[in-house]
Amino acid sequence: MFARRKFSAAKSLLEFMGLEPGRVHFSWCSSAEAERFATLAKKVVGEVAALGPADYMAKAPLDKVAQ
Amino acid sequence: MMEALIQKMRQTARDLLAQGQVEAVYGYTQGSAPMACRPFVARTPEETDRLWWDEFCVLNLVNFLPRGTEGRYAVVAKGCDSRNLVVRHQERQLDLKEQVTVLGVPCQGMLEPELIRKATEGREIDIREVRIEGDQVKVSGPGFELSLNKAEVTRETCLTCRHPNPVVESVLLAEKVPEDPDRDKDARVREVEALAPAERQDFFRRLFSTCVRCYACRNACPLCYCNLCFVDESKPQWLGKSIEEADTLTYHFLRAYHCAGRCTDCGACESACPVGIPMRILTRKLEKDIKEAYGYEAGLDIEVQPPLTVFRPDDPENFMHE
Numbered sequence: 001m002f003a004r005r006k007f008s009a010a011k012s013l014l015e016f017m018g019l020e021p022g023r024v025h026f027s028w029c030s031s032a033e034a035e036r037f038a039t040l041a042k043k044v045v046g047e048v049a050a051l052g053p054a055d056y057m058a059k060a061p062l063d064k065v066a067q
Numbered sequence: 068m069m070e071a072l073i074q075k076m077r078q079t080a081r082d083l084l085a086q087g088q089v090e091a092v093y094g095y096t097q098g099s100a101p102m103a104c105r106p107f108v109a110r111t112p113e114e115t116d117r118l119w120w121d122e123f124c125v126l127n128l129v130n131f132l133p134r135g136t137e138g139r140y141a142v143v144a145k146g147c148d149s150r151n152l153v154v155r156h157q158e159r160q161l162d163l164k165e166q167v168t169v170l171g172v173p174c175q176g177m178l179e180p181e182l183i184r185k186a187t188e189g190r191e192i193d194i195r196e197v198r199i200e201g202d203q204v205k206v207s208g209p210g211f212e213l214s215l216n217k218a219e220v221t222r223e224t225c226l227t228c229r230h231p232n233p234v235v236e237s238v239l240l241a242e243k244v245p246e247d248p249d250r251d252k253d254a255r256v257r258e259v260e261a262l263a264p265a266e267r268q269d270f271f272r273r274l275f276s277t278c279v280r281c282y283a284c285r286n287a288c289p290l291c292y293c294n295l296c297f298v299d300e301s302k303p304q305w306l307g308k309s310i311e312e313a314d315t316l317t318y319h320f321l322r323a324y325h326c327a328g329r330c331t332d333c334g335a336c337e338s339a340c341p342v343g344i345p346m347r348i349l350t351r352k353l354e355k356d357i358k359e360a361y362g363y364e365a366g367l368d369i370e371v372q373p374p375l376t377v378f379r380p381d382d383p384e385n386f387m388h389e
Contacts, residue, residue, distance in 0.1 A: 001378040018268025027388035
C-alpha cells in the first residue's frame, strides 16, 4: 500500500520523460493467484513486444564509444 | 533594508554564541567577487561580523548542517530553506524544536547570476558591484553601469514561489513579505506534459545532453544526505559512470525520484549546475503529481506525515492493471 504511491510517482515520471505508455506495468498479484499471474505476464509481454525494442535505452557498444 | 537585516543577523548571532545558546551559526559570507556569496559557519561571537546577506544567497544551508540530534546551532533560512528544516525533522535527521534556532529571512526573490552576466554582453568579468534599487538591479564596473529589471533577472523558482516567508522561525530578521499560496508553479510542467511521448523523450535528451555528471545537483541538495548514494555504489553498480546518454537520463530520473514528496523547490540544484541545466522540471513534475493526488506540499507542517511514508486505502490506482 505504501508502494502504490511510490509506483504511481515512478510511472508518471518515467512517462513524463518520454517512455511510451505501455512499457511500465504494475499490478497486485498474490502468490496464491497462479492463473492471474500467468494472464498478467502474458498481457505485459504482449504489450511490450508490440512496442518493440527500446533502442533509445540501449547503450552504444564499447567499440562505438571508443571511436 | 538589507543593511538593517545584516545588522540584526550579526547581532542575533553574536548574542546566541556569546550566551552559549548555540555552538555554531550557519549563514553566508561575502565571496571574492559580486554575486558569489558562500556558506559560512560562525563559531565565535567575533566571527559573526563576517555574516552577510544579499540576493545571491541561494545555496541551501540545510545541506551543510550536521546530521543527528547532537549539538545546538542557528541557521539562516528563507522560506524554502525553512521548509527543508521541516523535512529533515520529519525524516528524523534533526530535532527542529530542541536543536535549531531558525534565523528567518522573508525572501524577496533571489537573482540569477547567469542572467546578469548575459546582460553585460561580454563584460561579466568586469562586474564590480551589483545592488538593488527598488525594482531595478544596478550592475556596474569600469566604464559601464547597467540598470536591469529585477523581475527579468530573478531565478525562475523564486518568480513562482508560494512560500517566501519562513514556515518556522525563532527570530525573524525582517518584516514578512506578501505571499500568494495559489501562485502557478506548474506552467512549464504542463507545457512538457502536452508534448507527445516521442517529443518529450527528445526534449529530455536535449535538456541533459550537456550534463557532465559532476553530481553538483545532488551535492547541493538538502534532501540528498544518504551516507552512500546509489551513483557512488560499485557493488552493485546501479548505473554507469560515464556520460553515456542512457546513464545520464537514468541518473536524473533517479535523483529527481528520490526527492518525490520532499522537494521544496529551493533551486539549489539548478544554481549549483555548472552547465545551467534546468533539471527542476523533473522535481516540479513530481511535486505537481503529489499535490494533485494527495494535496501535499513538502515541508509546510512539522506534524504531518510525508505522503510517501503513509497511505490511504482509497489512494488512486488507475495506473495499475485491474
